[in-house]
Every structure is written in structure tokens, then in C-alpha cells.
Amino acid sequence: MTEEIIIAGFGGQGVLSMGKILAYSGVMGNKEVSWMPSYGPEMRGGTANVTVIISDERISSPIINQFDTAIILNQQSMDKFEKSVKPGGLLIYDPNGITRHPQRQDINIYQIEAADEAASMGLTKVFNMVVLGGFLKLKPIIQSEFIRKGLEKSLPKRHHGLIPENEKAIEKGKEIIKSVHQLN
DSSP: OEEEEEEEEEBTSSHHHHHHHHHHHHHHTTOEEEEEEEEOTTOBTSEEEEEEEEESSOOSOSOOSSEEEEEEOSHHHHHHHGGGEEEEEEEEEOOTTOSSOOOOSSSEEEEOOHHHHHHHTTOGGGHHHHHHHHHHHHOOOSOHHHHHHHHHHHSOGGGGGGHHHHHHHHHHHHHHOEEEEOOO
16 A cells, blocks of 8 residues: 655645644554655745655655645645646545635545634634544545554644544544545
8 A cells, every 4th residue: 555645735724734643643553654845935824735655665755746645725736736636546625715626527526624614613723633534534544543643743742632632623524524526
């Protein structure tokens, strides 16, 4: 099993930390992992993306142009990365702020209203964990116990009290993700 993922959105949406949690969780699950962030100098409010590869085998290169999964959190990222999903792959997006929804017919497309859900939970900072939950429902490549260990490893100790809220957000994401277009 090898899963090549791009997570893209605005800085401040938790794009890089979502990738980091996935990467640490993969390491805790004894997988081979690559985590390669990319962001502009402006960071918060600017565009950010991270490539995460999780595999049972050695990873030859962290630099890839086609992805098994794209997790898209803003329009600029949709414009840039929709075409980079491999045919038969998966695109997950939050419709908040998206003006042009994905058009491809050769990929599986799922929508997750994570921004709205995080706001209704009163926890806007767990937006990215709602999205992560949706992804993990569709691609359960990492077991829950390793996600918790990944959260513990990537969050500063002063924020470990927030781990239960993060886990709750992950579970909520698994409940609310919905199909927009599925291949037969």
C-alpha cells in the first residue's frame, strides 16, 4: 500500500499540521513516510500545501506530480491541484469559499462541510481534524490509536488537553463526508 496525498489551502487552515499529524501517525504505525511542506513567505492567509506519502515500502522520492488523493480547502488550490489527481483517485474538498466546484468525471469526488461543522462545534481550530476524519473514513490507511499518538507527537504538550476535541472532530468528519461523484 502506498498513498500519495496533497493537502492544500490557505495558511492558517491547519494544512501543514494536518499533514504532520498524518505523517507522525504513519510513523507510529510503522509505515514509511514522507512529509514535504510548501508555503509562501506570508504563511497565514497565503497559500500552503503539503505532500504526504505513506507506504508499506520504501519511498523512492518525495517529489511527485500526480496524487492518489487531493484534499482541497480553497479555490486557488482547486484550480492548481484538481488536474493532479490520478484517474480513479480521490478529491475531497470543503465547499466554503469554493466558487468553481470540481469538474472531473474520472475521479471520486467527496465534499465535507468542515468549516461549518467546526463552527457549529464551537471549535474552529479543529477544522482540519474534521477534514482528516473524512479522509480517514474513505481511506483508513492509519488506525485510530496511531492517529492519537500522532496528535500527541505533533501537538505541543500545553495543547494535549485539546486531544479529545481533536478526536471528536475526526469522528464528526467521518460522519459528515458525502459523495458528489463516484466512479462505478
